[in-house]
Amino acid sequence: MKYRLLDVLACPIDKAFPLELHVLDEQRGENVKREKVACELYCSYKKTMLQNPGEEWVKYCQECLGIDVREAVLLCSRCGRWYPVMDSIPRMLPDELRSKKDDEFFLQKYKDKLDKRVIDKGVIGRA
Numbered sequence: 001m002k003y004r005l006l007d008v009l010a011c012p013i014d015k016a017f018p019l020e021l022h023v024l025d026e027q028r029g030e031n032v033k034r035e036k037v038a039c040e041l042y043c044s045y046k047k048t049m050l051q052n053p054g055e056e057w058v059k060y061c062q063e064c065l066g067i068d069v070r071e072a073v074l075l076c077s078r079c080g081r082w083y084p085v086m087d088s089i090p091r092m093l094p095d096e097l098r099s100k101k102d103d104e105f106f107l108q109k110y111k112d113k114l115d116k117r118v119i120d121k122g123v124i125g126r127a
């Protein structure tokens with residue numbers, strides 16, 4: 001996924017926006033040439049809410065579109081749920097559809113890199 005996606009993603013449970021993005025692995029691709037600002041409400045690359053984005057955002061948001069976020073955590077600061085990004089795909093499932101096994105695997109794999117709030121929340125999946 002691109003950083004740009006955080007401009008439109010909200011927590012599926014409580015609709016909180018924006019979500020926090022904690023990147024674990026990213027891959028820099030080609031910068032995308034753009035005439036206009038890419039992010040409209042929230043730029044997750046610069047972690048900034050945008051109200052009247054000026055010229056300087058054009059170059060930042062080229063990065064939003066040029067970098068592929070391969071592994072990451074999306075964290076909802078309202079309900080505390082976290083959602084993994086694996087193989088560039090955000091997995092935004094409701095609790096009952098999450099896999100406990102997958103949650104455990106992800107937490108174990110990145111235990112040294114994850115935000116403490118994610119570790120404290122722990123496994124969310126039940127199935």
Ligand SMILES: [Zn+2]
Pocket residue numbers: 004038039042043044045046060061064
């Ligand atoms: Zn941006």
Ligand SMILES: [Zn+2]
Pocket residue numbers: 011012013014015016076077078079080081
């Ligand atoms: Zn939430």
